[in-house]
Amino acid sequence: MPDFKPVRGMRDLLIEETKQLNLIIRNARKVAKCYNYGEVTTPIVESHELVSAKSSDEIRNRMFTFQDLGDRAVALRPEFTASIARLVTTVLKKAPRPMRLFSIGSVYRYDEPQRGRYREFWQSNYELMGSNKPEADAELILLTNYFLKALGLKKYFFKVGHIGIIKGILDQERVAEKTQKEVLHLMDKKEYDEAFSQLKNDNVKSVLQGLVEVKGDDIFEITDEMRVQVKDYSKARDAADNLMEILKFVASSGCSIDSIQPTFSRGLEYYTGLIFEVQVPELEISLGGGGRYDRLIELFGGISTPAVGVAHGLDRINLALQIQGVEAKDQKAKKIFVIPIGEDLRIKALNIVEELRNSGLFVEFEVMGRKMGKALEYANKCKMDYAVIVGKSELKEGSVALRNLVKHEQINVKLENLLKKIQE
Ligand code: HAM
Numbered sequence: 001m002p003d004f005k006p007v008r009g010m011r012d013l014l015i016e017e018t019k020q021l022n023l024i025i026r027n028a029r030k031v032a033k034c035y036n037y038g039e040v041t042t043p044i045v046e047s048h049e050l051v052s053a054k055s056s057d058e059i060r061n062r063m064f065t066f067q068d069l070g071d072r073a074v075a076l077r078p079e080f081t082a083s084i085a086r087l088v089t090t091v092l093k094k095a096p097r098p099m100r101l102f103s104i105g106s107v108y109r110y111d112e113p114q115r116g117r118y119r120e121f122w123q124s125n126y127e128l129m130g131s132n133k134p135e136a137d138a139e140l141i142l143l144t145n146y147f148l149k150a151l152g153l154k155k156y157f158f159k160v161g162h163i164g165i166i167k168g169i170l171d172q173e174r175v176a177e178k179t180q181k182e183v184l185h186l187m188d189k190k191e192y193d194e195a196f197s198q199l200k201n202d203n204v205k206s207v208l209q210g211l212v213e214v215k216g217d218d219i220f221e222i223t224d225e226m227r228v229q230v231k232d233y234s235k236a237r238d239a240a241d242n243l244m245e246i247l248k249f250v251a252s253s254g255c256s257i258d259s260i261q262p263t264f265s266r267g268l269e270y271y272t273g274l275i276f277e278v279q280v281p282e283l284e285i286s287l288g289g290g291g292r293y294d295r296l297i298e299l300f301g302g303i304s305t306p307a308v309g310v311a312h313g314l315d316r317i318n319l320a321l322q323i324q325g326v327e328a329k330d331q332k333a334k335k336i337f338v339i340p341i342g343e344d345l346r347i348k349a350l351n352i353v354e355e356l357r358n359s360g361l362f363v364e365f366e367v368m369g370r371k372m373g374k375a376l377e378y379a380n381k382c383k384m385d386y387a388v389i390v391g392k393s394e395l396k397e398g399s400v401a402l403r404n405l406v407k408h409e410q411i412n413v414k415l416e417n418l419l420k421k422i423q424e
Contacts, residue, residue: 009119089302097130161264164239
């Protein structure tokens with residue numbers, strides 16, 4: 001008899017390993033509930049055309065592809081984003097925005113097997129569709145932070161960039177799409193001479209060189225410096241401003257960003273704005289990564305829809321927990337919707353959101369800039385327990401309005417008593 005083993009890069013997860021994976025999956029589902037992402041299940045087998053459009057050469061060349069018995073070119077999904085984009089362009093075309101969708105399951109890439117790198121691995125995936133606001137971008141970073149913190153991971157760090165900065169320069173200089181891809185890829189690998197040799201224009205080279213040299217400890221100073229470097233390129237400047245806004249939302253909610261990387265570009269081709277990854281010091285591979293992709297839905301034939309998302313590698317998170325000697329636990333909670341009344345109260349409102357989440361509640365933040373009536377309508381539709389309304393006059397008194405959406409009662413509550421009142 002042959003000595004049967006799993007196929008190279010594939011693993012059997014025995015009882016204890018399956019138990020641990022399920023614990024992480026339960027936590028990922030809690031995060032989805034807490035941030036109000038509805039779970040959807042899509043097929044593992046997708047059309048090859050769908051999953052290869054706008055992914056990246058790296059992923060395209062490492063897909064498990066085959067012809068099915070009906071002679072269709074298909075592939076095992078290498079990620080969830082394309083499948084979710086397919087849903088949003090078809091069956092969910094008319095669903096109300098924002099749409100927050102969560103998926104969890106196995107994905108497949110023919111990567112070289114090594115510690116933390118498998119050919120079958122698990123991802124928890126969160127996509128927020130329909131908002132182009134910086135608070136939506138911030139939500140995906142905060143959600144990732146929440147997930148890792150809730151699991152008890154002791155030390156991890158975020159690496160953040162914005163694809164619109166370099167793309168803004170290259171677009172304005174009319175550099176061809178193919179060359180742009182090469183330049184971004186080479187700059188990400190820090191092969192700057194090789195990257196610059198792809199470009200003819202000396203001015204562009206010197207602006208890009210300037211970006212490479214931007215260094216510092218303070219994330220806001222670095223972003224400001226990047227803005228100065230690209231001052232002659234309007235789209236790149238807007239991208240730096242956008243990054244600054246996102247960082248303000250994230251930092252003011254108690255999540256620290258450790259490095260801003262002007263030349264960082266993630267592999268996937270669909271990104272148009274913020275990009276980020278999270279790592280632990282003990283491993284050189286990322287535990288999760290995501291970013292903004294505002295053109296994919298349109299490219300798939302849907303109505304133009306801004307979108308931002310993240311995927312977490314559950315096997316790598318598991319590995320990081322083991323390395324840091326952490327025993328992960330389960331957690332539970334109530335559904336709250338926080339509405340800022342007016343643009344200038346968004347930062348304060350997001351602070352409240354994060355504080356409530358840190359206390360283990362399921363909290364969704366209003367990211368559509370809607371008036372209170374519309375926002376409450378949405379909160380009722382989503383069957384939330386409470387709305388926290390952050391208004392200027394109440395805030396002056398150190399209070400917010402707490403509306404019980406089940407009993408239809410509303411009271412003003414001092415911020416320091418908010419959590420206690422909700423938990424009563
Ligand atoms: P990604 O960076 O390709 O992004 O993958 C996300 C995570 O999957 C990685 O950070 C890593 O933890 C895990 N991962 C990737 N390859 C492997 C592997 N061979 N073995 C184990 N874990 C692995 C995406 O997949 C995008 N769809 C994320 C996204 C969602 N962007 C917007 N929305």
